[in-house]
Amino acid sequence: MNHTTTNRTSQALTIKDPFQRNTNMLSHLNTIRFVAFSAALCLPLFAQAIVVEDFESYATGDLQTVGAPTWTVENAGDSTVGSEGGNQYLAFGGTDDWRHSYRASNASILDTGSLSFRVYAEDEATDQAIGLTDSSEEIDWYGDYGPYIRITDDTAAGAGVVSLDTRDGGAFVDDIATLNIGQWYDIRLDINTAGGDAGLGGFDIYLDDNLVYSSADFRRAFGAPLDNVLLMGGSGIGQTVRVDDIEIEGVVLLPGDTDGDGVLELEDDYGPIRDNFQKNVSGRSEGDLDLSGKVDFLDFREWKTAYLGAGFSLAGVDLSFATVPEPGALSVALSAVLAGAIARRRRNG
Numbered sequence: 001m002n003h004t005t006t007n008r009t010s011q012a013l014t015i016k017d018p019f020q021r022n023t024n025m026l027s028h029l030n031t032i033r034f035v036a037f038s039a040a041l042c043l044p045l046f047a048q049a050i051v052v053e054d055f056e057s058y059a060t061g062d063l064q065t066v067g068a069p070t071w072t073v074e075n076a077g078d079s080t081v082g083s084e085g086g087n088q089y090l091a092f093g094g095t096d097d098w099r100h101s102y103r104a105s106n107a108s109i110l111d112t113g114s115l116s117f118r119v120y121a122e123d124e125a126t127d128q129a130i131g132l133t134d135s136s137e138e139i140d141w142y143g144d145y146g147p148y149i150r151i152t153d154d155t156a157a158g159a160g161v162v163s164l165d166t167r168d169g170g171a172f173v174d175d176i177a178t179l180n181i182g183q184w185y186d187i188r189l190d191i192n193t194a195g196g197d198a199g200l201g202g203f204d205i206y207l208d209d210n211l212v213y214s215s216a217d218f219r220r221a222f223g224a225p226l227d228n229v230l231l232m233g234g235s236g237i238g239q240t241v242r243v244d245d246i247e248i249e250g251v252v253l254l255p256g257d258t259d260g261d262g263v264l265e266l267e268d269d270y271g272p273i274r275d276n277f278q279k280n281v282s283g284r285s286e287g288d289l290d291l292s293g294k295v296d297f298l299d300f301r302e303w304k305t306a307y308l309g310a311g312f313s314l315a316g317v318d319l320s321f322a323t324v325p326e327p328g329a330l331s332v333a334l335s336a337v338l339a340g341a342i343a344r345r346r347r348n349g
Contacts, residue, residue: 050107052229053246055081055088063090063101069291072139073101079231080239089120089244092128094233101231102139104284104291105132105248108225108260109191113250115229116188119151120242121162121181126151127234128241131189132248134224135283142167142230145218147189147203151241154178166205169198169217176205176213184244193222224285225260227253256306258287264310266317273300274321297322 058066063079073079078099079092092101107113115132131148133139142148154163154175164177164187179185188206196202197215201222205213229246233239251262258269272287276295281288287295289302300322308314 048107048252049247049249050105050252051245051247052105052107053090053103055090055244058088060088063092067101067103071101071103074140075099078233078239082242087244089242090231091122091239091242092231092233093237093239093241094127094235097235098141098232100140100233102133102228104135104253105227105229105250107248107250107252108227108262109193109248109250110225110261111194112190112192113226113248114188114190115147115246115248116186117246118184118186118244119179120184120244121151121179121240122242123238123240124153124159124162124181125237126153126162126240127237129230129232130187130243131230132191132226133228133230134226135228135285139228139230139283141232144220145193145201145222146226146230147191147216147218148230149187149189149205151179164205164207164212166213166216167219168213169196170219173213173216177207191226193226226250227260227284253284254306256289256303258289258303259285264306264312266307266312270303270307270317273303274318277321 058081060066060081060083062076063071063081064073064076066081067073067079071079075095078095079090079101082089082091093099109115109132117130119130127150129142129148129150131142131146133142133146148167150165150167150172152163152165152174154161160181161178162181163175164179165172165174166176167173186206186208188209189203190206191201191203193201195215196217198217200220201218202215204211204215227250229248231243233241251260253260254262254264256264256269258272259265261268272285273289273295274287276287277300278294278296280294284291287299289299292298304314
């Protein structure tokens, strides 16, 4: 979206590439020091509004192609970046049973926060869901505590509208509001991981800044930071819902912060990298900081650079898991060996 969001009290920071590390590292070091200092003094961490996605940086076309590697898309052709009136958006659906597309949000909700986005229904034949999930398990549904809304065909209300639904605990709640076909709406989920009627976590839903449903419960107790945006489309549903201007207000994910708690730590952040080194894993919480699908030297280097940059020391830290030199060091060593061999050959020749 090209316009500037105005309904936020904190300044939005546009983050286009969750895999960019070194170029942003220096700018984050002061933040890391502040967070570490705050944690030591038990000060609260301040949430920030992050523009997760406005789809303006992509070419138009199949998200599986134009959105890689930022987006993970289950099935080609289910999600398409489109353009209208100079604005780009994502239209999504599902060619089979609940196909999903997701991306890291670069922020996490640990206690309170919000998810906001704009939606537009192109047709009455809808069955799409938008929400948050964590990365502690395979990302293919909203799990036990992922807050989300669902847009469905509202046959009871007649032609020209669709229904806004949600899940409240163990049951679906239909028709909390109606949406007109061919009109953009602002939706916001205010999330409290200790809220809800049962105190296990819940959320309020706002439509164009008007409360339409309050205190929807998580299915089960909150278990891990909510840090992924997940879009899902029901079986046989075409790309009939558009989404744009996805924002999340939460704790900004720091370089090296594997558990997403907003604090740079030794065991909690370094431990998953050490324990899962050279293993294929499914998310950041397992040490895969760059979301490559494998914990490797790039993940270890990000954590180490951030940790040392925050003023901590590696003295006494067990680094024996890294039995092979880092790629940079290995290249230097090989270059030195090669140069020595060439010099000896010239002398002997």
